[in-house]
Amino acid sequence: MDQSLPSHERLLQGLYRDYEARYPTSKAAHMRAREVLIDGVSHGARLFKPYPFRVTGADGAHVIDVDGHEMVDFWQGHYSNILGHNPAVIRDALVQELQHGLGLQTGLPEERQSEFAEALARATGAERVRLTTAGTLATMYAIMLARAHTGRRMVVKLAGGWHGSSPLALKGVGRRADGYDHVDSAGVPNTTNEEIIVVRFNEVQDLQAAFERYGERIACFIFEPCVGAAGFIPATGEFMRAARELTTQYGALLILDEVITAFRFCAAGVQRLYGVQADLTTFGKIIGGGMPLSAVAGRADVLELASESAPNRVWFNGGTFSAHPLALLAGKTMIEHLVAHEDEIYPELAAKGQRLREGVEAAFAGRGVLARCTGHGNDVVQGGSLATIYFPRQEDHYPRSAEDLQNPALCDVVLREQALKLGLLLHDVNVVHGLGALALSHEQEDLDQTFAACDAFARRLVAEG
Numbered sequence: 001m002d003q004s005l006p007s008h009e010r011l012l013q014g015l016y017r018d019y020e021a022r023y024p025t026s027k028a029a030h031m032r033a034r035e036v037l038i039d040g041v042s043h044g045a046r047l048f049k050p051y052p053f054r055v056t057g058a059d060g061a062h063v064i065d066v067d068g069h070e071m072v073d074f075w076q077g078h079y080s081n082i083l084g085h086n087p088a089v090i091r092d093a094l095v096q097e098l099q100h101g102l103g104l105q106t107g108l109p110e111e112r113q114s115e116f117a118e119a120l121a122r123a124t125g126a127e128r129v130r131l132t133t134a135g136t137l138a139t140m141y142a143i144m145l146a147r148a149h150t151g152r153r154m155v156v157k158l159a160g161g162w163h164g165s166s167p168l169a170l171k172g173v174g175r176r177a178d179g180y181d182h183v184d185s186a187g188v189p190n191t192t193n194e195e196i197i198v199v200r201f202n203e204v205q206d207l208q209a210a211f212e213r214y215g216e217r218i219a220c221f222i223f224e225p226c227v228g229a230a231g232f233i234p235a236t237g238e239f240m241r242a243a244r245e246l247t248t249q250y251g252a253l254l255i256l257d258e259v260i261t262a263f264r265f266c267a268a269g270v271q272r273l274y275g276v277q278a279d280l281t282t283f284g285k286i287i288g289g290g291m292p293l294s295a296v297a298g299r300a301d302v303l304e305l306a307s308e309s310a311p312n313r314v315w316f317n318g319g320t321f322s323a324h325p326l327a328l329l330a331g332k333t334m335i336e337h338l339v340a341h342e343d344e345i346y347p348e349l350a351a352k353g354q355r356l357r358e359g360v361e362a363a364f365a366g367r368g369v370l371a372r373c374t375g376h377g378n379d380v381v382q383g384g385s386l387a388t389i390y391f392p393r394q395e396d397h398y399p400r401s402a403e404d405l406q407n408p409a410l411c412d413v414v415l416r417e418q419a420l421k422l423g424l425l426l427h428d429v430n431v432v433h434g435l436g437a438l439a440l441s442h443e444q445e446d447l448d449q450t451f452a453a454c455d456a457f458a459r460r461l462v463a464e465g
Contacts, residue, residue: 011461070428079437084442105325116323116332127298132318134294156218156252158199158227160175160230225258229406256281262281352385364455385438393410
């Protein structure tokens with residue numbers, strides 16, 4: 001780290017001490033977990049210093065931990081619980097299914113597979129659907145399909161773009177001192193560095209330059225319409241149009257990773273708001289209704305490469321638990337509920353999101369701390385229910401990309417990623433990567449509690465200099 005930038009070591013040590021005093025039972029549980037689980041968890045996003053709390057219950061906007069704290073939760077199942085934790089509309093359907101002797105895995109085709117696929121295709125305009133269990137698998141299979149369809153190898157992706165732990169996209173995810181042009185994981189193919197081209201989000205000229213240089217070798221351009229590492233800043237209309245036009249011009253496929261954004265801004269993919277149809281779209285999170293379910297959907301001629309009759313077959317077999325009966329029921333119930341109530345749900349979420357962002361910024365400003373929220377939207381995507389709190393070094397810094405948000409010279413990353421989380425947890429508010437996702441179940445009192453927690457954290461920042 002640049003020695004001229006604050007390390008916040010004293011602040012962090014104090015937060016660690018207070019957190020351990022408040023969450024002692026979770027500490028003991030974490031120590032036991034480390035004896036059998038690597039780092040005590042099964043997903044890196046659930047791990048933070050000094051240790052994560054352990055939950056015993058979850059309902060609506062809240063989670064309850066082993067120490068008895070009831071917390072306002074903005075993680076919401078990795079952003080998947082748009083209605084909140086364990087919504088009755090999903091839970092009741094699952095209970096009823098199990099009580100009728102159905103719901104657990106059979107490994108055989110069931111009508112609900114086509115019923116779910118029809119619901120997803122109807123909402124999103126996809127011609128064909130193929131199911132699997134996780135966003136990582138969906139993006140991996142989508143890239144495999146694009147390579148098979150085009151006969152090319154190169155993949156264009158965004159700096160900071162996260163497409164799961166797929167070995168086909170593990171380049172340019174995490175920022176290092178020299179930027180994003182590096183492979184992120186050991187154990188991936190030796191060709192990964194040469195086959196993945198990293199471009200900057202919302203920079204049309206950068207995208208054009210990549211296609212002008214490599215166009216005839218590019219199989220696909222894959223990106224999130226709202227990049228998580230960029231604080232859920234949405235793509236500009238110009239960038240989305242350029243993505244569609246350049247992939248068409250050079251014979252590459254446009255893959256939109258809507259694992260997070262689908263059914264988050266409207267009852268479809270967010271691409272609907274741009275007036276764009278991707279060649280392939282990856283879906284996950286919300287479409288499973290809280291169960292493990294993901295999909296690749298899009299053009300029939302591309303997805304038919306997964307057919308056993310395809311001469312150049314892509315082995316897109318989604319795994320033993322693909323199309324799990326309970327996941328299909330939860331997903332179909334969720335999609336149909338969101339479609340039926342679209343005109344009520346999304347304006348309410350957007351309004352709550354705006355109140356959340358304004359209240360958070362006001363809480364910090366009231367203590368003289370420069371902090372802002374992302375997620376305000378643009379001329380295409382109005383402000384929604386995803387947001388990140390960030391701490392810019394300069395008043396006039398407004399991030400447009402992951403580079404702008406993750407660069408410690410431009411934003412205080414330690415405050416956002418480490419100190420803020422602990423500071424808010426001391427006041428029973430759980431955030432991830434700066435904030436997270438609103439659910440429909442968040443009420444005004446939950447927002448007020450969040451504002452109070454931000455105010456307390458801001459007071460601590462001021463007191464500790």
